Amino acid sequence: MNLLTQAVISGLMIGAVYAFLGIGLVLVYRTARILNLAHGESFAITGVAAAVLAKSGLPLAAALALAILIAVAFALSLHRFVLRPRAEWPAGTLILITLGAAFVVRGVLILVAGTDPVSFPVLFSGASLRIAGGVIPPQGIALVLLGFGGSAAVAVYLARTRSGKQLLAAAENPYAAELLGVNVERARLTAYGIGALLGALAGGLLIPLIAVDFQSGLAMTLRGFVAAAIAGMSPIGVVFSGLGLGLFESWVGAYLGALYQDPVMFGLLIAVALWQSRHIRFGGTRRA
Amino acid sequence: MNRSLLCTLLLCAAGSIQAQSGPILIGEVAPLTGPAATVGTRLNKASKMWADEINAKGGINGRKIELVTCNDEARPEKAVACLRDMQEKGAAMIFGNSLTASLRAMQPLVKQGPLLLIPSPNVVPPADSYAFQVSPSDLHLTEAIAKYMKENGLNKIGMVAATDASGEVGVESAKKVFGDQKMELRLARIDLRATDASTQLANVAGQDIKLVYSSYTGGGAVTVVKSFKILGLPQPLMVSYGNMSEAFVSLIKDVAPPRLLGTSVVALVPEHLSNAGERSRAQAFLDAYAKRYSEKPDMINLLGKAEVDVAEAVLRKVSNPADAAAAKKFLESTPIESIQNQRFSPTNHVGLDASSVIIVELKDGNWVKAEPIK
Numbered sequence: 001m002n003l004l005t006q007a008v009i010s011g012l013m014i015g016a017v018y019a020f021l022g023i024g025l026v027l028v029y030r031t032a033r034i035l036n037l038a039h040g041e042s043f044a045i046t047g048v049a050a051a052v053l054a055k056s057g058l059p060l061a062a063a064l065a066l067a068i069l070i071a072v073a074f075a076l077s078l079h080r081f082v083l084r085p086r087a088e089w090p091a092g093t094l095i096l097i098t099l100g101a102a103f104v105v106r107g108v109l110i111l112v113a114g115t116d117p118v119s120f121p122v123l124f125s126g127a128s129l130r131i132a133g134g135v136i137p138p139q140g141i142a143l144v145l146l147g148f149g150g151s152a153a154v155a156v157y158l159a160r161t162r163s164g165k166q167l168l169a170a171a172e173n174p175y176a177a178e179l180l181g182v183n184v185e186r187a188r189l190t191a192y193g194i195g196a197l198l199g200a201l202a203g204g205l206l207i208p209l210i211a212v213d214f215q216s217g218l219a220m221t222l223r224g225f226v227a228a229a230i231a232g233m234s235p236i237g238v239v240f241s242g243l244g245l246g247l248f249e250s251w252v253g254a255y256l257g258a259l260y261q262d263p264v265m266f267g268l269l270i271a272v273a274l275w276q277s278r279h280i281r282f283g284g285t286r287r288a
Numbered sequence: 289m290n291r292s293l294l295c296t297l298l299l300c301a302a303g304s305i306q307a308q309s310g311p312i313l314i315g316e317v318a319p320l321t322g323p324a325a326t327v328g329t330r331l332n333k334a335s336k337m338w339a340d341e342i343n344a345k346g347g348i349n350g351r352k353i354e355l356v357t358c359n360d361e362a363r364p365e366k367a368v369a370c371l372r373d374m375q376e377k378g379a380a381m382i383f384g385n386s387l388t389a390s391l392r393a394m395q396p397l398v399k400q401g402p403l404l405l406i407p408s409p410n411v412v413p414p415a416d417s418y419a420f421q422v423s424p425s426d427l428h429l430t431e432a433i434a435k436y437m438k439e440n441g442l443n444k445i446g447m448v449a450a451t452d453a454s455g456e457v458g459v460e461s462a463k464k465v466f467g468d469q470k471m472e473l474r475l476a477r478i479d480l481r482a483t484d485a486s487t488q489l490a491n492v493a494g495q496d497i498k499l500v501y502s503s504y505t506g507g508g509a510v511t512v513v514k515s516f517k518i519l520g521l522p523q524p525l526m527v528s529y530g531n532m533s534e535a536f537v538s539l540i541k542d543v544a545p546p547r548l549l550g551t552s553v554v555a556l557v558p559e560h561l562s563n564a565g566e567r568s569r570a571q572a573f574l575d576a577y578a579k580r581y582s583e584k585p586d587m588i589n590l591l592g593k594a595e596v597d598v599a600e601a602v603l604r605k606v607s608n609p610a611d612a613a614a615a616k617k618f619l620e621s622t623p624i625e626s627i628q629n630q631r632f633s634p635t636n637h638v639g640l641d642a643s644s645v646i647i648v649e650l651k652d653g654n655w656v657k658a659e660p661i662k
Contacts, residue, residue: 003490
C-alpha cells in the first residue's frame with residue numbers, strides 16, 4: 001500500500017465533506033446573513049433517520065429519501081417558523097437561536113435512536129477501486145464526485161444564473177431586491193432548502209463509511225464553517241478550500257500525526273483570517 | 289447547663305440513628321448524554337438493576353439503596369461539581385462511571401473519602417487513596433495482548449489510538465508493555481472527528497505486521513473497522529474492551545474484517561472461568577441483565593456489575609459504610625466475590641490483573657475465545 005496515494009484519496013473524501021457542508025453554510029449566509037449553526041444537523045438527522053427507518057424494514061433507498069426529506073423539512077421549518085418571525089432581531093441573537101435548535105435536534109435524536117452510534121449500508125456497493133497503491137470504495141468515489149460536483153454546481157448557479165443572483169441580492173439589500181421584484185422570502189427558503197439538501201447528501205454518502213450519533217451535527221457544522229471561513233464565505237472559494245483542507249488534513253495526519261491536526265488546521269484558519277482582514281482598521285474602516 | 293448539654297447529645301444521637309437507619313445514599317457520576325453517553329448509560333443500567341434488586345429484597349440490613357445519578361457529560365468540571373454535591377449530601381460511596389479525564393479530576397477530591405469505585409481500566413488509583421479500580425488496568429489489558437502475541441509467535445503490532453486522554457493511556461501502556469517485551473510497536477494516532485482511518489491503517493498495517501490493534505471506542509472504532517474492510521487488509525483486527533457490545537457488533541457485522549478480535553474480562557465468556565463461583569455469578573448476571581433489558585450484556589455492563597458487587601460487600605460487611613477509613617481497610621484486607629473476584633491490598637487498589645483478561649473473537653455475532661493466529 002502506498003501511503004501518499006492513500007493520503008490523497010483520503011484527503012479527497014474528507015475534502016468532499018468539507019465542500020458539501022461549507023457550501024450550504026455559505027449559501028444560507030450569503031442569502032439570509034445568518035450563520036446557521038444548526039446546518040450540520042441536516043447531516044445528523046439524515047444519518048439517524050435513515051438508520052432507524054432502514055432498521056425498521058424500509059428499503060434503503062426509500063429510507064434514505066425519507067430521511068433527506070425530514071432533514072430538509074427541519075431546515076425549512078427552522079427558517080419559516082423560528083427565524084423569519086424574528087427577522088428584525090440582531091444577527092447574533094438569531095445565530096444563538098440556530099445553536100439552540102441544534103441542541104433541540106440532539107435531544108430529539110437521543111430520544112429516537114439512543115446514545116449509541118448508528119449507520120446503514122452503502123448505496124454504491126462493489127469492489128473497491130485500487131489505483132497506484134491506494135484504495136477507494138465505490139461509495140467514496142460517489143462522495144468525491146457529488147461533493148465537489150454538487151458544491152461547484154451551486155457556486156456556478158449563484159454566480160451565473162438569474163435566480164442565483166436573486167438569492168445573493170436578497171441578502172445584499174433585501175428592500176431594494178424586493179422593489180426589483182425579487183421574492184426575498186422564497187429566495188431564503190430556497191437557500192435553506194438547498195443547504196440542507198447538500199448536508200443531507202453528505203450524510204447519505206459519508207455515514208455508511210463511518211457511523212453517526214446524536215452529537216455529530218455540531219462537529220459537521222464546525223467542518224463546514226472552517227471551509228467557509230477560509231474561503232471568505234465565497235461560494236466558489238469554498239469548493240477549493242474544501243479540497244485544500246481535506247488534502248492538508250489527510251497529509252498532516254499521515255506524515256506528522258493526528259496530534260498535529262488541530263494546531264495546524266486552526267493555525268491555518270487564524271492565519272487566513274488575519275490575511276483577509278489585513279485592510280481592516282479598528283472600527284471597521286479599511287486602511288488606505 | 290447540664291440539661292442543654294444532654295439535649296445536644298440526644299439530638300446528635302438521634303441524628304446519627306437517623307443517618308444509620310434511613311436509605312443509604314450512593315452517588316453515581318456518569319455521562320448520560322454527550323460523547324461518552326454510551327459508556328455512562330451502560331454502567332448506569334447495571335447500577336440501577338442492582339439498586340432495584342436490593343430494594344426489592346428489603347434493602348441491606350433493613351436500609352434501602354438510594355442511587356443518585358449525576359450526569360457529567362464526560363466533562364471534568366461537571367464531574368467535580370457532581371462529586372462535591374454528592375459529598376455534601378453525605379453519599380456513602382461514589383460510583384465513578386465516567387471517562388478518564390473526569391475520573392482524574394474527581395480523584396483528588398476523595399482524599400478524606402468517601403470511597404470512589406472506578407470501573408474504567410484507564411485510571412489506576414494510588415494505594416493511599418480512597419479510590420478503587422474494579423477492572424483490570426489498561427496495562428493489564430495490553431499485557432494480555434502481548435501474551436497472546438507471544439503465544440502466536442508475533443513480535444510486531446500495528447496500533448491506531450485516539451488523540452484523547454483514553455488514547456494517551458493506551459499509547460503509554462503499549463509503549464511500556466511492548467517495549468519491555470522487545471516487541472515492535474507501529475503507532476498511528478487518529479483524531480476524534482476523523483471520517484476516515486485509511487491513512488492511519490496504511491501507516492501501521494504493513495505486510496510484516498500480522499496483527500492490528502485499535503484502542504478506539506464507539507463511533508471512531510466503527511470508522512476504523514470500516515476503513516480496514518475497505519482497504520481489504522488481511523490481518524486480524526483487534527478492538528478494545530469498550531467495543532464488546534451488541535450495538536458495536538450490529539454496526540460492523542456486514543463490514544467486519546476476516547477476523548475481529550477484542551480484549552475483555554473473562555466473564556464475558558463465562559465458560560472459560562475456572563472458578564465455579566465466578567462462573568455461576570457471571571452467568572446469573574448475564575441472564576438477569578438480558579431478561580431485564582432485552583439485550584445482551586457487554587464488557588462495560590460486566591464492569592458495572594463488578595462495581596456494585598464491591599459496593600454491596602462494603603455495605604453488608606462494614607458496620608458503618610459511611611466510615612471511609614473502615615471501608616478502605618475492609619477492601620484492602622478482604623477478597624470480594626464477584627463475576628471475577630476482586631483482590632485489593634494496602635499497596636494495590638486495582639481489583640483484577642492480566643490473568644482476568646481474555647482475548648476474544650467475533651464469530652456468528654458472538655464473542656468467543658480467540659483462536660490462534662495462523
